[in-house]
Amino acid sequence: MANLTEIPAALAASGWQLSTDKQSIHKVFKFADFRDAMSFMVRVSYEAEAADHHPEWLNVYNRVETTLTTHDTGGLTQKDIDLAEAMDKISER
Numbered sequence: 272m273a274n275l276t277e278i279p280a281a282l283a284a285s286g287w288q289l290s291t292d293k294q295s296i297h298k299v300f301k302f303a304d305f306r307d308a309m310s311f312m313v314r315v316s317y318e319a320e321a322a323d324h325h326p327e328w329l330n331v332y333n334r335v336e337t338t339l340t341t342h343d344t345g346g347l348t349q350k351d352i353d354l355a356e357a358m359d360k361i362s363e364r
């Protein structure tokens with residue numbers, strides 16, 4: 272799978288940012304409270320496991336700081352884009 276060097280406009284519009292080295296994308300999700308943040312992470316965990324593609328994330332209270340990159344290729348791939356789109360959908364439910 273080839274490494275990508277840009278992200279779809281829809282993801283940029285929803286707050287995803289491409290790292291300067293173009294190897295990962297980042298987004299901070301903010302929720303009403305800790306319970307909603309944890310609920311989001313649990314729901315994403317099922318998507319991630321099904322895709323065998325996992326986020327790097329940090330949860331502090333109602334925030335989930337997320338980095339997506341593909342370790343197997345050392346860069347950004349379609350798997351990262353797909354997971355980012357899934358995370359956006361889950362966060363809006």
Ligand SMILES: C[C@H](O)[C@H](O)[C@H]1CNC2=NC(N)=NC(=O)C2=N1
Nearest residue numbers: 323324325326340341342343344
């Ligand atoms: C063996 C296993 O399929 C691989 O390690 C998967 C697991 N989850 C993964 N997650 C991410 N973000 N990148 C990977 O390259 C990756 N590889």
